Amino acid sequence: MIKTRLLKQLGSSSRYILWQILCQWLALLGQIAFIFALAKILTGHPAWLLLLLGAAVQLLGQYAYNQASFRASARVKEVLRGKIYAKLLRLGSSFQESIKPSELVQLTGEGIESVDSYFSRYLSQFAYAFLAPLTLFAVFVRIDAPASITLLCAVPLIPIVIMVVMLVAKKILNRYFAIYHQLADTFLEKMQGMTSLKVYGADSQAEAELAAESEHFRRITMKVLTMQLLSTVVMDTVAYGGAACGIAVALNEIRLGRIGRQEAIVLILLAAAYFLPMRQLGSYFHIGMNGMKASDQIFAFLDLPEAASGQAPVPDKTDIAVRGLSFTYPGADKPALSQISLTIPAAGFTAIVGLSGSGKSTLATLLAGRQKASQGQITVGGLPLDQISASGWLQAVTLVSADSYLFKGSVRDNLLMAGPA
Structure with a gap:
C-alpha cells in the first residue's frame, strides 16, 4: 500500500x-x-x-x-x-x-x-x-x-x-x-x-x-x-x-x-x-x-485534460463584440441562446434586459469565460476570447451573480477582497 x-x-x-x-x-x-x-x-x-x-x-x-x-x-x-x-x-x-x-x-x-x-x-x-x-x-x-x-x-x-x-x-x-x-x-x-x-x-x-x-x-x-x-x-x-x-x-x-x-x-x-x-x-x-x-x-x-489556453494579454480598453453566439446546456431540448450578436463599447455602461429565462445569465457566463459557446465567437478588441490568457481574463472580468453573498463590512470592503488597493 x-x-x-x-x-x-x-x-x-x-x-x-x-x-x-x-x-x-x-x-x-x-x-x-x-x-x-x-x-x-x-x-x-x-x-x-x-x-x-x-x-x-x-x-x-x-x-x-x-x-x-x-x-x-x-x-x-x-x-x-x-x-x-x-x-x-x-x-x-x-x-x-x-x-x-x-x-x-x-x-x-x-x-x-x-x-x-x-x-x-x-x-x-x-x-x-x-x-x-x-x-x-x-x-x-x-x-x-x-x-x-x-x-x-x-x-x-x-x-x-x-x-x-x-x-x-x-x-x-x-x-x-x-x-x-x-x-x-x-x-x-x-x-x-x-x-x-x-x-x-x-x-x-x-x-x-x-x-x-x-x-x-x-x-x-x-x-x-x-x-x-x-x-x-x-x-x-x-x-x-x-x-x-x-x-x-x-x-x-x-x-x-x-x-x-x-x-x-x-x-x-x-x-x-x-x-x-x-x-x-x-x-x-x-x-x-x-x-x-x-x-x-x-x-x-x-490528470483532467486541459483545453488549449491562449497566451495573449488582455487588450486595454477595447470593445467586446459578440457574433452569432449560440449555447445549449447539456441535456436541454432547446438552446439558451441562439445567434446572438451585439457590441459592448469600452466606454460607458451597457445593460442587457429581457424576460426571465431569456438567456441574460447565460450570456454573462459566456462573456466571463465560465462556459464555452456552442457556436459563434466573442472577440475583445478584434482578438478571439480563446486566444486571450485565461488568468489575465479572470483578473480583468468579474461576474457578480444574483445569488452572490456579502461578507461583513461594506460593499467596497467585499469588492476589495479580490484585490486590495
Missing part, C-alpha cells in the same frame, strides 16, 4: 518519512536500554544511569517523531492544495464542466486530510513495523534464540490478517466513497436551491430524499466500522497470543536453566514490543485505505 506517485508529487517532503522512521527506531533503542536497566535493577544490579539514559532517548525520539509528523502534515497539505489550485487556474472559470463543486469541496477538505494522515502517519509506520521486529530479534537472539525465533515467526501473522481484511475492505470502501460523494452532492444541491424548493413547496420532498440517502450512508458506515472492529479483534488476538507464546518459551527456558532471571525479565517485558508496531500498523489500516482512495481522486482531478 505504497503510492509511489504520491511520493514523487511531494518531492523533497518525503524526507520527513525517513526522519519519522529514524526517530521511532531511536525511541525503540531507548526502550530496549530502559528495559535492560530495569531488569538489572530488579535483579540487584544498580543501573540507574542506563535507566535514565534509556528513558531520555525514548522520550526524545517520540518528541522528534511527533515534530516530524507535524511538519509532514503541514507540507503535504501545502503541496497538494497548491497543485489543486494551480490545476483550477489552468482549467479556467469553466472548471465545473470537469468536476462537481461538491466533489471539489470534498477533495480539498476531507480528501486532503486523508492523504495527510496517510503521509504523516501510515507510511512511516509501514516501514517501522518491519524494522522493529528485526531490530529486537538481532538484539535478543543471543540472549535466547528459541524465544526470539518464536516471537519473530508469529509477527507475519498480522500482515496476513491485514491483507485478508484489505481484500474485503476494498469493495466496501469503494461503495462507501461512492455513497458519500452522492450524499455530499445531493446536500450541496439542496442547500443551493433552498429558495426555489421553498417557493415551489418541494422542501418536504427534498428533506425525504436527504433522509433516505443519509440512512443509506449510515448503513454503509456501520459496515465499515464493523469490519474495522473485527479486524482489530483478530489482530489483538494474534499480537498478544504471539507475545504469550514467546513468554511461555522464555519461562520454559528459565525453568530449564538456560537463561537467568535478568534475561527472562527482558524477554517478558519486551515480548509485546515485537507485535505492537505491526499492531499499530493494523490500526492505521483504514487511514491507509482512505489515503489511497483520496490520492486516486486527487490524481484523477490533476
Whole structure:
C-alpha cells in the first residue's frame, strides 16, 4: 500500500518519512536500554544511569517523531492544495464542466486530510513495523534464540490478517466513497436551491430524499466500522497470543536453566514490543485505505485534460463584440441562446434586459469565460476570447451573480477582497 506517485508529487517532503522512521527506531533503542536497566535493577544490579539514559532517548525520539509528523502534515497539505489550485487556474472559470463543486469541496477538505494522515502517519509506520521486529530479534537472539525465533515467526501473522481484511475492505470502501460523494452532492444541491424548493413547496420532498440517502450512508458506515472492529479483534488476538507464546518459551527456558532471571525479565517485558508496531500498523489500516482512495481522486482531478489556453494579454480598453453566439446546456431540448450578436463599447455602461429565462445569465457566463459557446465567437478588441490568457481574463472580468453573498463590512470592503488597493 505504497503510492509511489504520491511520493514523487511531494518531492523533497518525503524526507520527513525517513526522519519519522529514524526517530521511532531511536525511541525503540531507548526502550530496549530502559528495559535492560530495569531488569538489572530488579535483579540487584544498580543501573540507574542506563535507566535514565534509556528513558531520555525514548522520550526524545517520540518528541522528534511527533515534530516530524507535524511538519509532514503541514507540507503535504501545502503541496497538494497548491497543485489543486494551480490545476483550477489552468482549467479556467469553466472548471465545473470537469468536476462537481461538491466533489471539489470534498477533495480539498476531507480528501486532503486523508492523504495527510496517510503521509504523516501510515507510511512511516509501514516501514517501522518491519524494522522493529528485526531490530529486537538481532538484539535478543543471543540472549535466547528459541524465544526470539518464536516471537519473530508469529509477527507475519498480522500482515496476513491485514491483507485478508484489505481484500474485503476494498469493495466496501469503494461503495462507501461512492455513497458519500452522492450524499455530499445531493446536500450541496439542496442547500443551493433552498429558495426555489421553498417557493415551489418541494422542501418536504427534498428533506425525504436527504433522509433516505443519509440512512443509506449510515448503513454503509456501520459496515465499515464493523469490519474495522473485527479486524482489530483478530489482530489483538494474534499480537498478544504471539507475545504469550514467546513468554511461555522464555519461562520454559528459565525453568530449564538456560537463561537467568535478568534475561527472562527482558524477554517478558519486551515480548509485546515485537507485535505492537505491526499492531499499530493494523490500526492505521483504514487511514491507509482512505489515503489511497483520496490520492486516486486527487490524481484523477490533476490528470483532467486541459483545453488549449491562449497566451495573449488582455487588450486595454477595447470593445467586446459578440457574433452569432449560440449555447445549449447539456441535456436541454432547446438552446439558451441562439445567434446572438451585439457590441459592448469600452466606454460607458451597457445593460442587457429581457424576460426571465431569456438567456441574460447565460450570456454573462459566456462573456466571463465560465462556459464555452456552442457556436459563434466573442472577440475583445478584434482578438478571439480563446486566444486571450485565461488568468489575465479572470483578473480583468468579474461576474457578480444574483445569488452572490456579502461578507461583513461594506460593499467596497467585499469588492476589495479580490484585490486590495
